[in-house]
Every structure is written in C-alpha cells, then in structure tokens.
Amino acid sequence: MPSARSAMRAIPNSSTTTATLSPAITWIGTHWSSVDGRFDSRPQRRDIQKKRKHMNRRTTALAAVAVLSVAGLALAGCAQPNAKPTNGAGETEAPQLPLVGWTDVPASNLEQGGTLSLAVLSSGTDEGNWNIATSLGANVEVVNMQAPIMGTPYKATKDGAVEPDPNYATSIELTSDDPQTVDVKLNDKAVWEDGTPLTANDYEATFAALSGKNDKFDIASSAGFDKVASFDVKSDYEFSFTFSSPYADWQALLTQPAVPADIAKDPAKWGGYTTKPLPSSGPYVMSKIDNNAKVYTETPNPKWWGDAPKLDKITWTVIDQGSQAQAFANNEINAVDNVQDVDTYTAALKKSGAKALNSGGLTYSQVTFNGLQAPLDDANVRKAVAQAIDRELISKTANSPLGVEATTNGNWIYMPGQKGYTDTVGEKLPYDLDAAKKLLTDAGWANADGKWTKDGTELKLSVIVPQGTKSNELRAQQIQSSLKKIDIDVTLDEVPSADYFTNIQNGKYEMATFSWQGTLFPVSSTESLFYPAQKPGGNGQNFAFVSDDRLGDLWTQANAELDPEKRLKITQQINEVIADYMPMLPFYPSPNISIVDSNLANYGPSTFMGWASDWTKVGFTK
Structure with a gap:
C-alpha cells in the first residue's frame, strides 16, 4: 500500500476530485494547492518544498478549473440559486454514496491476459x-x-x-x-x-x-x-x-x-x-518508459511472490483531462477517471458498452467564516448563518447532474462511511430558518422592515469568489440565496484567482467556500484547521483565525490515545466543541466518478482504497 501520507487539500472548486485517495495510498498531513482551492493536510518540512508542492498540484488543478467552470454553468441550469429549499425546519438524514464503486468479480471469471490502458495527467x-x-x-x-x-x-x-x-x-x-x-x-x-x-x-x-x-x-x-x-x-x-x-x-x-x-x-x-x-x-x-511520447508500460513482475496478475500489460498515457472522453470513445483507454464535469460525463457514456461507477470521496466542500471580522466575530451569528444555509440543495446542485445521489457531510474530522462518523451538524445545527432567526435575536440583533440591525449597524455579509471559477461562484450564490430567506444580504466579492488564497490567508474576507481533502488518518491531520487560533498572514491553516481553548487538551488526548474506542469518544467531544463555536460549515463530500468499459473488472472509484484494492485481480471478464 504505497503512501502519499495523510492528505487534506483545499479547492475553491469543491467538485474536483484530483487528489482523492490514490490506489492503496494514504497521506499523513495538511497541504494546500491554490488554484482551485483544495487543501491537503500534509505538513511540509520546508517552506520551499511546500511552494514547489503547490505548483505540482496546480498542474492538476488548472485542468480541473476549466472543466469545472463548464460544470458550474450546467449545474446552474439544473438548480438555480433561488430554487426551493429542501426543508426549512430541519434536514432529513442524507444518503451515503457507496464506499466502493465496483462489484468484485472472482479471478476465475476473468480472462488471463489483455492490456489495460489508462490515462494520467x-x-x-x-x-x-x-x-x-x-x-x-x-x-x-x-x-x-x-x-x-x-x-x-x-x-x-x-x-x-x-x-x-x-x-x-x-x-x-x-x-x-x-x-x-x-x-x-x-x-x-x-x-x-x-x-x-x-x-x-x-x-x-x-x-x-x-x-x-x-x-x-x-x-x-x-x-x-x-x-x-x-x-x-x-x-x-x-x-x-x-x-x-x-x-x-x-x-x-x-x-x-x-x-x-x-x-x-x-x-x-x-x-x-x-x-x-x-x-x-x-x-x-x-518495463518500458517513453518520456517523449509520455507512455509508460507495466508488465507482470517475474519475481512476484503473490497471486499472479491477470493482465499482460498496463499502459499509462499522459492525456489532458479535456481529451480523455474522446480517447475513451476511440478505444485508446479503458476508463475515464475523476470525472468532474457534465460534458465529460455525458460524452464518455455515449461509448457503446460504457458504464458509470461512483463512490464517496475524501474531499468535501465547506464554507469558512472569518471569526475576526464583525459580525462573524460572534459565534451565535456564525451558528445562525450555518443553520440558514441549505446544504442539501447545494449538494444536489453539484452532484445530481453527474448521476450521483446527493449527500451531505456533517462531521469536522471523519468522512461519511469512515468509522467514527456522526452527523454532528445535523444533530446540533440542522437547517432551520426559525432557529437561525432566534440565534440572531439572542445575539442582540433586531429585525425590522426586512433588515437585521444592532447598535445602528445593518447585518450584511460577503463571500469571496475567485474569478472564472463557476462552481465556486454557484456555491456562493446558493449561500447568498439561503441567507436572503432570513433577511441577510450577501454580496459576492470577486477577486483574481491568483489572489484568492492570499486574501484568505491574510484575513481579507468574511466567508470563503472551498474544499478540504480528508485522509485515512484524519484526527491528527485536521487539528491544524481548528487549533490553535492564528493571526491573519501567519503560518497555519486555521483560516477562521479563532478557536476554542478546550480543543488543545482534547486534541492532545486524541493524538495520544491508543485505544480506538476511547479515541472516538474524544473526537466526538471535539466535534461538539467545534459545533459550539462554528468556524466552518461542511457541505458535502465530492464523489469519485469513473466511466469504464463494461468488461473491465475490479477497477474503479472507491472512497478509501483507490482505483483497485488488489491489482492482481484487475482484468477483463470472460
């Protein structure tokens, strides 16, 4: 199980899935890539490594930004920002995506031989x-x-x-x-x-x-x-x-x-x-490397001591994301992985014998609140905003056009399907417009003539949006639409994409919606998102800039607790503390989606195992 160590990455386009858990790979830490806002929780040893790492991820993310812009426009056509909310008095329990997208096929039912052709960026x-x-x-x-x-x-x-x-x-x-x-x-x-x-x-x-x-x-x-x-x-x-x-x-x-x-x-x-x-x-x-043609060939290892592989050959060809659907249609590759936009999804499915596979993923979209900016420096205001945002609608808008059942994420540490996951958001702060209004009233705000005021100041908010990132803009519009229902005006603060995370790091924003990528080992890797508090412009990943003193001891206990069940109880306490001061509201997990040839077996998306749980069992059905 090769390791890419526990990773959380951040992305303004939360529907991208470029850095989901790779085949049998895990990461242990938190890192961010600036183009489409995805953050990894992979701490880097040296600043120069971190900067170069970001550049690595941008190669992938730039392609994602382009296709996601298309996806955002298509999604907007599916559900406009002012569409009818799912439930104004509490969310229903959200479904969960499958943990594994493929159905296991016994090795005895697979052909011996064949070439599996795949694409990479x-x-x-x-x-x-x-x-x-x-x-x-x-x-x-x-x-x-x-x-x-x-x-x-x-x-x-x-x-x-x-x-x-x-x-x-x-x-x-x-x-x-x-x-x-x-x-x-x-x-x-x-x-x-x-x-x-x-x-x-x-x-x-x-x-x-x-x-x-x-x-x-x-x-x-x-x-x-x-x-x-x-x-x-x-x-x-x-x-x-x-x-x-x-x-x-x-x-x-x-x-x-x-x-x-x-x-x-x-x-x-x-x-x-x-x-x-x-x-x-x-x-x-x-067995063969062609760096000029960017084609790489793997063949069975003659010294391998385990079960014999089914395939004669695996080829990896570097193909840009926008060209993979056509390569699939031309039988140049057997799968299109990490499908992120409607155009690719529909084009790839037109191929005869193609089928769509999907699973949950480790990337989740969210909105972060700048806890140093009034009025969001009041936890009750942050909680009111959280209870007024329709997370289910945001999830449906992003995922339904890709043939995936919409789900929500209600935990700040674990992903849906992971042991320890509980829907803490749904339990503590469900979508409830009346509850949101009460929180504002309790915080000293008064509503008259459709406006909330306190000490002569009107309650207005803004969401920072990177230019040219349509899926991010769509989420921001849906936040805007949700909060309008409780008389909070929200403006979209559009900035050049190159300045997006610089502004966030420097605290020059009120609300920001991007994505974090979770890990197989999420407890230690998520701590830096919430604790300690940090100053704008400083090192760290707590972009809400505020924290709760209780978290320090709780995370120390969780990181040192070797009993899994005791650790789960501590992480539940951590979730409840985070809900109490609400620095960030998780929305939904981004799915992993592949379009594959129907005779390809034991390969496809999964939440935790990558694209194959056992490469010796990947092959073609008889």
Missing part, C-alpha cells in the same frame, strides 16, 4: 521525481501510476480502516503502550524486482530518511517518522520501532512503501529518480 518525469516520498514525487498522478508496482505492510480496507497485507507483512502488533512500541514481521518471500530480499534494513533506512533529521533528504513530510525514538532490526524479516511519545496514528507509518536501503541511505540516490521509478516491490514492473 502527468508522470513522475513531468513532476520532477518518481520517488513518491519526495516533495516533487508526492503527487497524485505519480502515485496512481505506480500503485501496481508498490506495496506496503498495511493496506486500506473499504471502510477506511487498515489491515496487514500478507504479501508484505505476516504480523503487525502494538506490543507496548509505554513506551509505545510496534513490532513488524515481514513476509520472507518479498523481494525487489531484481530478486534481492526486501528486509528490515530497507525499512530502517526508509524511516531514517523520512525522519527529517538529515536535511539533505528531500522529503514531502516527516509526520510520525520524526517521533520514532529508536528502530530495532531483530532479523532480516522482523523489526520494531519505539516512539518518543504516544502517537495514535502510528499505523500511517506502515502505509509508506520501503525504499531499498542503498537508495534510502544516500540523499543523491533518493532524489535521483527523475526519469524512471524506483525498483518495484509489487506485482508489476515498469
């Missing part, structure tokens, strides 16, 4: 590195196309948990809570593509490189690895590691693929894979 060569643990290689597209050639001790399950992958680990055990120690027994059959054993020494060197202790190593994140106090190689196929302090997301470290020790010990080698991947440890190997 860029390669490791384009991004500057194929090593996904580097700041340049930690890119969704780079991770996606290497999923069949990598593996890790832990793999994701369909419900967002992790379990040992027997191809790589026969046992993973938390052997001590104090000090926190993890013991790992490796599969002694695992080898690199040249037949060299994959051993504990490889993991030891990889952990050391990712610890951040040697600045010569270019790494995307040291999260978790920097808390490892000692690493003990017990034998070639067993190791243990001990943390300096309790770290609840310890499993995330074992979703990072090992790098051969001779590479992981040398910063130059570590960062030197600029035109080809590192050695394979998966069921496939990268």
Whole structure:
C-alpha cells in the first residue's frame, strides 16, 4: 500500500476530485494547492518544498478549473440559486454514496491476459521525481501510476480502516503502550524486482530518511517518522520501532512503501529518480518508459511472490483531462477517471458498452467564516448563518447532474462511511430558518422592515469568489440565496484567482467556500484547521483565525490515545466543541466518478482504497 501520507487539500472548486485517495495510498498531513482551492493536510518540512508542492498540484488543478467552470454553468441550469429549499425546519438524514464503486468479480471469471490502458495527467518525469516520498514525487498522478508496482505492510480496507497485507507483512502488533512500541514481521518471500530480499534494513533506512533529521533528504513530510525514538532490526524479516511519545496514528507509518536501503541511505540516490521509478516491490514492473511520447508500460513482475496478475500489460498515457472522453470513445483507454464535469460525463457514456461507477470521496466542500471580522466575530451569528444555509440543495446542485445521489457531510474530522462518523451538524445545527432567526435575536440583533440591525449597524455579509471559477461562484450564490430567506444580504466579492488564497490567508474576507481533502488518518491531520487560533498572514491553516481553548487538551488526548474506542469518544467531544463555536460549515463530500468499459473488472472509484484494492485481480471478464 504505497503512501502519499495523510492528505487534506483545499479547492475553491469543491467538485474536483484530483487528489482523492490514490490506489492503496494514504497521506499523513495538511497541504494546500491554490488554484482551485483544495487543501491537503500534509505538513511540509520546508517552506520551499511546500511552494514547489503547490505548483505540482496546480498542474492538476488548472485542468480541473476549466472543466469545472463548464460544470458550474450546467449545474446552474439544473438548480438555480433561488430554487426551493429542501426543508426549512430541519434536514432529513442524507444518503451515503457507496464506499466502493465496483462489484468484485472472482479471478476465475476473468480472462488471463489483455492490456489495460489508462490515462494520467502527468508522470513522475513531468513532476520532477518518481520517488513518491519526495516533495516533487508526492503527487497524485505519480502515485496512481505506480500503485501496481508498490506495496506496503498495511493496506486500506473499504471502510477506511487498515489491515496487514500478507504479501508484505505476516504480523503487525502494538506490543507496548509505554513506551509505545510496534513490532513488524515481514513476509520472507518479498523481494525487489531484481530478486534481492526486501528486509528490515530497507525499512530502517526508509524511516531514517523520512525522519527529517538529515536535511539533505528531500522529503514531502516527516509526520510520525520524526517521533520514532529508536528502530530495532531483530532479523532480516522482523523489526520494531519505539516512539518518543504516544502517537495514535502510528499505523500511517506502515502505509509508506520501503525504499531499498542503498537508495534510502544516500540523499543523491533518493532524489535521483527523475526519469524512471524506483525498483518495484509489487506485482508489476515498469518495463518500458517513453518520456517523449509520455507512455509508460507495466508488465507482470517475474519475481512476484503473490497471486499472479491477470493482465499482460498496463499502459499509462499522459492525456489532458479535456481529451480523455474522446480517447475513451476511440478505444485508446479503458476508463475515464475523476470525472468532474457534465460534458465529460455525458460524452464518455455515449461509448457503446460504457458504464458509470461512483463512490464517496475524501474531499468535501465547506464554507469558512472569518471569526475576526464583525459580525462573524460572534459565534451565535456564525451558528445562525450555518443553520440558514441549505446544504442539501447545494449538494444536489453539484452532484445530481453527474448521476450521483446527493449527500451531505456533517462531521469536522471523519468522512461519511469512515468509522467514527456522526452527523454532528445535523444533530446540533440542522437547517432551520426559525432557529437561525432566534440565534440572531439572542445575539442582540433586531429585525425590522426586512433588515437585521444592532447598535445602528445593518447585518450584511460577503463571500469571496475567485474569478472564472463557476462552481465556486454557484456555491456562493446558493449561500447568498439561503441567507436572503432570513433577511441577510450577501454580496459576492470577486477577486483574481491568483489572489484568492492570499486574501484568505491574510484575513481579507468574511466567508470563503472551498474544499478540504480528508485522509485515512484524519484526527491528527485536521487539528491544524481548528487549533490553535492564528493571526491573519501567519503560518497555519486555521483560516477562521479563532478557536476554542478546550480543543488543545482534547486534541492532545486524541493524538495520544491508543485505544480506538476511547479515541472516538474524544473526537466526538471535539466535534461538539467545534459545533459550539462554528468556524466552518461542511457541505458535502465530492464523489469519485469513473466511466469504464463494461468488461473491465475490479477497477474503479472507491472512497478509501483507490482505483483497485488488489491489482492482481484487475482484468477483463470472460
């Protein structure tokens, strides 16, 4: 299970899904990409890495912005901002999208052989590195196309948990809570593509490189690895590691693929894979690289020790997003993944034998309130605004045209379908116009002649909108329409897209609607969104700028609590505290959508497992 470490990314176009969990990949931290507002919760080691990382994501996001502008216009035709609200006296329980978009087909029902042709938006060569643990290689597209050639001790399950992958680990055990120690027994059959054993020494060197202790190593994140106090190689196929302090997301470290020790010990080698991947440890190997034509071919790994792959070949071709539907129609590729706009969706489905698959995703749209700007510096005003926004209508407008049932997200830590998810928003602050008005009255505002006033000041608000981002503008219009129903006028403050996140970071806004991307390990990665409070223009990701002192102790407890059930109780308390001061209102999870050939099996979108749970089982039906 290769790792892209726990990621939350932010996007003004929340309907994009470029950085959803990649095949068997997880991220451990929070990072943001500025073009379409998607934020990753992946803390970066160095500012220069963070800036370059943003540039990586922009390559993907720029394409998304263009298609999403089209999508926004089409969606507006489906449901205008002043459309009838779903329910003025409380939201109904929202449906959930499937966790997995495909139906498992037994290997015995698949053809032996065939070529699977897929598209990506860029390669490791384009991004500057194929090593996904580097700041340049930690890119969704780079991770996606290497999923069949990598593996890790832990793999994701369909419900967002992790379990040992027997191809790589026969046992993973938390052997001590104090000090926190993890013991790992490796599969002694695992080898690199040249037949060299994959051993504990490889993991030891990889952990050391990712610890951040040697600045010569270019790494995307040291999260978790920097808390490892000692690493003990017990034998070639067993190791243990001990943390300096309790770290609840310890499993995330074992979703990072090992790098051969001779590479992981040398910063130059570590960062030197600029035109080809590192050695394979998966069921496939990268057998042909054409950087000029941007076509990359993977074939079965002759040294693979697990179940034999069904396919003869997997090809990845770099194709821009706007051209993928036509490539699919021309039988150049077997799937169009990350479908984000109505035009692509309808064009791809016209192909004979095509079918649409969808699942939930880890990206969710929301609106953030600037808690330092009056009148939003009053928590009751923020809660009133939250209860007056019709989240169900916003979700329907964005998702229904793509053939996906509209859902809402009501949790600040977990995504729908993830263990621990509860609809805290629906329980504490449901859509209720009368309740919203009462909150304003309790806050000292009076309504006369259709206007709210307090101490001679009229209650007016604004939403910052990046120019040319239609889906973002549509969400802002729907916020505007919702609040008009309780006599709050909202203006749209349109700014150049290049200034959008600069203004947000500097506190030059009142409300902002963009998206965050969740992770398999969401507790530690979401803390920075809410705690501590921060000053505009400072470092951090708390763009509401306010917090609640109770969160500090609660997050400290949650990050150190090793008992899963006790931890869930703490995270529920965190959610309730956030609801109490309302810095941000989550709207809906963006779905993952693929259009695939009907005979393609065991491949498609999923909420947590990426595009395939087992690449040896991907193939074509008989």
